[in-house]
Amino acid sequence: MRYHKIPDETIRRLPIYLRGLQFLLAQPRERISSRELAEFIGTNPWQIRKDFSYFGDFGTPGVGYGIEKLITHIKRILKLDVIHKTALIGAGNLGTAVMAYQGFKVYGFDIVAAFDSSTKKIGKKINNIVIEDISNLSSLKRRKINLAVLAIPRESAQETADKLVKAGIKGILNFSPCYITVPKKIKIITIDIAMDLARMPYYMTTS
Amino acid sequence: MRYHKIPDETIRRLPIYLRGLQFLLAQPRERISSRELAEFIGTNPWQIRKDFSYFGDFGTPGVGYGIEKLITHIKRILKLDVIHKTALIGAGNLGTAVMAYQGFKVYGFDIVAAFDSSTKKIGKKINNIVIEDISNLSSLKRRKINLAVLAIPRESAQETADKLVKAGIKGILNFSPCYITVPKKIKIITIDIAMDLARMPYYMTTS
Numbered sequence: 072m073r074y075h076k077i078p079d080e081t082i083r084r085l086p087i088y089l090r091g092l093q094f095l096l097a098q099p100r101e102r103i104s105s106r107e108l109a110e111f112i113g114t115n116p117w118q119i120r121k122d123f124s125y126f127g128d129f130g131t132p133g134v135g136y137g138i139e140k141l142i143t144h145i146k147r148i149l150k151l152d153v154i155h156k157t158a159l160i161g162a163g164n165l166g167t168a169v170m171a172y173q174g175f176k177v178y179g180f181d182i183v184a185a186f187d188s189s190t191k192k193i194g195k196k197i198n199n200i201v202i203e204d205i206s207n208l209s210s211l212k213r214r215k216i217n218l219a220v221l222a223i224p225r226e227s228a229q230e231t232a233d234k235l236v237k238a239g240i241k242g243i244l245n246f247s248p249c250y251i252t253v254p255k256k257i258k259i260i261t262i263d264i265a266m267d268l269a270r271m272p273y274y275m276t277t278s
Numbered sequence: 279m280r281y282h283k284i285p286d287e288t289i290r291r292l293p294i295y296l297r298g299l300q301f302l303l304a305q306p307r308e309r310i311s312s313r314e315l316a317e318f319i320g321t322n323p324w325q326i327r328k329d330f331s332y333f334g335d336f337g338t339p340g341v342g343y344g345i346e347k348l349i350t351h352i353k354r355i356l357k358l359d360v361i362h363k364t365a366l367i368g369a370g371n372l373g374t375a376v377m378a379y380q381g382f383k384v385y386g387f388d389i390v391a392a393f394d395s396s397t398k399k400i401g402k403k404i405n406n407i408v409i410e411d412i413s414n415l416s417s418l419k420r421r422k423i424n425l426a427v428l429a430i431p432r433e434s435a436q437e438t439a440d441k442l443v444k445a446g447i448k449g450i451l452n453f454s455p456c457y458i459t460v461p462k463k464i465k466i467i468t469i470d471i472a473m474d475l476a477r478m479p480y481y482m483t484t485s
Binding site: 083250265 | 317
């Protein structure tokens with residue numbers, strides 16, 4: 072089954088649904104309505120039904136969606152039904168928090184390598200992964216690691232991204248507060264951990 | 279000027295525009311078209327025009343938007359035109375990364391207090407802020423701090439959130455990987471740093 076022209080906004084929401092559903096799966100229940108799911112994750116039922124409509128309806132009116140089936144379906148759409156080997160670049164505070172964070176495993180991301188430029192860190196372990204010298208990024212291709220989490224200071228972010236691209240990385244999750252330029256075929260997502268806070272005052276004062 | 283019924287999705291995108299515009303402001307230019315802004319931040323021009331249409335058009339066809347005026351306007355909408363005193367709860371790796379992160383200042387968030395439960399950390403400084411005992415959260419009200427960044431293990435997240443609400447906190451940015459229940463008048467935004475990575479494989483294989 073192929074899914075064409077799914078809007079970016081829908082793709083952006085699918086992981087949110089997925090996480091909510093995985094929380095719900097831990098409860099002793101098998102089905103959920105769009106209304107209940109909406110309430111649980113804090114969105115509108117019509118939004119959920121609209122998003123799901125892009126890839127065929129798998130809910131039954133009055134009965135709801137099968138939670139496990141929905142999880143399988145969303146994972147397949149997002150290509151999360153396989154394990155993705157991922158490298159962490161930068162073993163500072165944020166990098167260490169990333170390594171310790173259980174959330175990546177939930178989506179099938181296995182952080183199997185960590186790199187840093189500091190001789191104080193190289194050779195040490197975080198989360199049972201030995202920190203490697205950042206000058207050895209070229210080994211990523213051979214090791215079939217094609218995703219990287221970039222958690223380094225902005226000064227060296229672009230240069231390191233260039234090296235990651237050369238090493239065959241196909242996707243970069245960038246935590247450095249700067250814009251990075253990569254070839255069009257490479258997907259880069261820049262995270263600004265402050266950005267979500269930026270919409271808080273709007274809600275604090277209007278609701 | 280009041281803005282009614284701005285969709286959540288638009289509010290979610292405004293900080294993205296704001297950040298892009300602030301980057302652009304550093305360049306020697308005064309105006310930008312929706313097409314240029316869209317290209318810079320990686321979205322569609324029609325999306326930008328549609329989002330801006332909710333609060334009145336301040337672009338001139340063929341001339342574009344004044345960057346500085348746009349920044350002022352978005353900040354006013356998001357109520358980011360005042361400084362928001364913010365407390366960090368949890369001075370672990372993620373909390374330390376949050377403190378060091380320059381991005382919060384960009385949006386007017388001033389992290390003026392930090393709390394932790396570990397006696398090893400209490401009394402020490404991160405980013406020139408003395409870490410306080412987490413049992414002293416009640417002081418927040420008196421200090422007029424009404425925003426909190428929660429970066430603690432999930433086990434104690436709900437209990438701590440309850441205490442924050444009692445201490446008069448109006449908004450919580452939650453980094454703990456769990457759902458937290460708060461009264462309706464409190465705004466809580468839960469961040470999953472892995473979630474953005476979850477939409478990467480979709481793009482890596484389809485583009």
